[in-house]
Amino acid sequence: MNIHLGRDLASLNLALDALDEWVVVVDESAKILFINQPYAQFLGVKRETSYGRYVVDVIENTRMHLVVENGQEELSKLQEIRGRHMIANRYPIRQAGKVIGAIGFVLYHDTHEWRQMNTQIKALVSELDFYRRALDKEQTGAHYHINDLIGRSPLIKAVNEKIKKVAGGDASVLIRGESGTGKELYAHALHLLSERSKAPFIKINCAAIPENLLESELFGYAEGAFTGAKRGGKQGKFQLADKGTLFLDEIGDMPLTMQAKLLRVLQDREIEAVGSNRLVKIDVRLVTATHQPLEKLVEAGEFREDLYYRINVVSVDLPPLRDRREDIPALAEHFLNRLAARTGRRAPKLTADALTRMLEYAWPGNVREMENAIESAFYLSQGYKISLQALPSSLTAGVSVVDKSLVQGTLKEQLAMAEKDILEQALITCKGNRQLAAKMLGIGKTTIYDKLSRYELTNESFIG
CATH class of the missing domain: 3.30.450.20 (PAS domain)
Structure with missing residues (x-):
C-alpha cells in the first residue's frame, strides 16, 4: 500500500x-x-x-x-x-x-x-418569526424590492429599467399582465423605489369587494352613515394611503358608478366619506393593475375613457412566463431556496428531466403557477433531488421520463431546442397558420416571424 x-x-x-x-x-x-x-x-x-x-x-x-x-x-x-x-x-x-x-x-x-434538538430548532424559528413580525409592523406595507423580482431575460430587464425610471415621480402607473405574472410585486417594488417609500403602501382588489361596499372601502364612512357603521366612522384606503401609494388591483372590474367617483377624486385630490359632507384633501400616488384589455372595455362602454387616460400615464407590460423561459431555472432555484429557508431543510435541485419539462410547459398560470408547482414538488420529494415524477400531474400528463443521457448542451442550447420544438408543434396544430400560432403562443406576429427565421422553420409541409 x-x-x-x-x-x-x-x-x-x-x-x-x-x-x-x-x-x-x-x-x-x-x-x-x-x-x-x-x-x-x-x-x-x-x-x-x-x-x-x-x-x-x-x-x-x-x-x-x-x-x-x-x-x-x-x-x-x-x-x-x-x-x-x-x-x-x-x-x-x-x-x-x-x-x-x-x-x-x-x-x-x-x-x-431528536425531540430535544427539534425543540431547540422550533424555539429558534419562533424567535426569528417574532422579530420578523415586529419588523413587518414597522414597514410601510410593501415587502418586495426590485432585487426580489427574479429574471435576467431581456424582457424582464426592460421592465425593471422602466420601473426604476418612473419610480421617482408621482405619475400614475398602470401595470398590465396576465394573471400570475407578478403585477402586485411590481407595485410593491415601485413604491419602495419612490420618494414615498417611508409612507404607507395600501392595496385593494377591486374584484374582491362587492359594489355596495367598495365606496366605503375606498373613501371611508362617517359615524351613522348606515346600519352597522362603526362608532366614530372608518377611514378608507385613500385616507390610509395619504402621502404614500394606493394600489388598485383588477381596476378593470371596477363598476362604472365607482369609476366616476374615482375620476373625481383623481381630478380634485380630495375625498368625501360616505355619509359625510366634508371634503378631505389627500396626497396619494395611484398605481393600478389589470389583466384585462382596457381599450376594448372602453370601446364596449364598460370602462370610462377619461379614467383610462388618468390611470394610464405610464404603462408597464409584464411578459408571460412562456415568453421568458430563460428565467425559469433562476425562478425555480429562488423558490426552492425560499422554501428551504422556511422549513430548515436543505434546498433540493431539479433533475435534468424535471427542468426540461418545466422549460417545455406553457405555464398558463405564469409565475404563480410555477411557484405552486415548485412548492408541491418540494414537499412531495425526498432527498436533495426533485424528479420529473415529483412535479404536479398537470405538468407531466402524457409525458415520459427523459433519459438523462439525452440531455446535452448548455442551458442556452437546451432552451433553444425546447423553443424550436414548441414552435413546430404550434405550427402543426395550427396547420401552418403563423398568425394563429402566434396568437396561441401569446406572442406577436413580428416575434414569431423572427423566431421562425432564427430556427429556419420554413418547411412548406406545416407553414402556410
Whole structure:
C-alpha cells in the first residue's frame, strides 16, 4: 500500500471514530466495508471481524441492503437497535451511474435526543418569526424590492429599467399582465423605489369587494352613515394611503358608478366619506393593475375613457412566463431556496428531466403557477433531488421520463431546442397558420416571424 494513502486512510478512520454520529459503509453485496468504532462498540462487535460480513447479520433492523438493491436514499428513518429507537440516514454510493454500495449515518441515538434538538430548532424559528413580525409592523406595507423580482431575460430587464425610471415621480402607473405574472410585486417594488417609500403602501382588489361596499372601502364612512357603521366612522384606503401609494388591483372590474367617483377624486385630490359632507384633501400616488384589455372595455362602454387616460400615464407590460423561459431555472432555484429557508431543510435541485419539462410547459398560470408547482414538488420529494415524477400531474400528463443521457448542451442550447420544438408543434396544430400560432403562443406576429427565421422553420409541409 502507498505510504501516503495508508496514512490518509488512517487519518480518515480517526476522524470518523471521533464523530458522535455512527457510520457504516457496505459494498454492492451489502457486506460491511467500514464501521466506525463508536458504532461497533454500541453493537458489541469487534470492528475488524465485522468487515466482510453481511450487514443484516451485524446490525439489527438495518435497511442498508435495501438501499443497495433499489438505489433510493432514506432520510430521517426510525430504526430500533438493541431496544433503542434511533434516527438514521442512508445513501446509495454510485460510480458511473451504477450503485456500488451504500453509506449510513445514525444521527440521533434515541428519539428523546431528536425531540430535544427539534425543540431547540422550533424555539429558534419562533424567535426569528417574532422579530420578523415586529419588523413587518414597522414597514410601510410593501415587502418586495426590485432585487426580489427574479429574471435576467431581456424582457424582464426592460421592465425593471422602466420601473426604476418612473419610480421617482408621482405619475400614475398602470401595470398590465396576465394573471400570475407578478403585477402586485411590481407595485410593491415601485413604491419602495419612490420618494414615498417611508409612507404607507395600501392595496385593494377591486374584484374582491362587492359594489355596495367598495365606496366605503375606498373613501371611508362617517359615524351613522348606515346600519352597522362603526362608532366614530372608518377611514378608507385613500385616507390610509395619504402621502404614500394606493394600489388598485383588477381596476378593470371596477363598476362604472365607482369609476366616476374615482375620476373625481383623481381630478380634485380630495375625498368625501360616505355619509359625510366634508371634503378631505389627500396626497396619494395611484398605481393600478389589470389583466384585462382596457381599450376594448372602453370601446364596449364598460370602462370610462377619461379614467383610462388618468390611470394610464405610464404603462408597464409584464411578459408571460412562456415568453421568458430563460428565467425559469433562476425562478425555480429562488423558490426552492425560499422554501428551504422556511422549513430548515436543505434546498433540493431539479433533475435534468424535471427542468426540461418545466422549460417545455406553457405555464398558463405564469409565475404563480410555477411557484405552486415548485412548492408541491418540494414537499412531495425526498432527498436533495426533485424528479420529473415529483412535479404536479398537470405538468407531466402524457409525458415520459427523459433519459438523462439525452440531455446535452448548455442551458442556452437546451432552451433553444425546447423553443424550436414548441414552435413546430404550434405550427402543426395550427396547420401552418403563423398568425394563429402566434396568437396561441401569446406572442406577436413580428416575434414569431423572427423566431421562425432564427430556427429556419420554413418547411412548406406545416407553414402556410
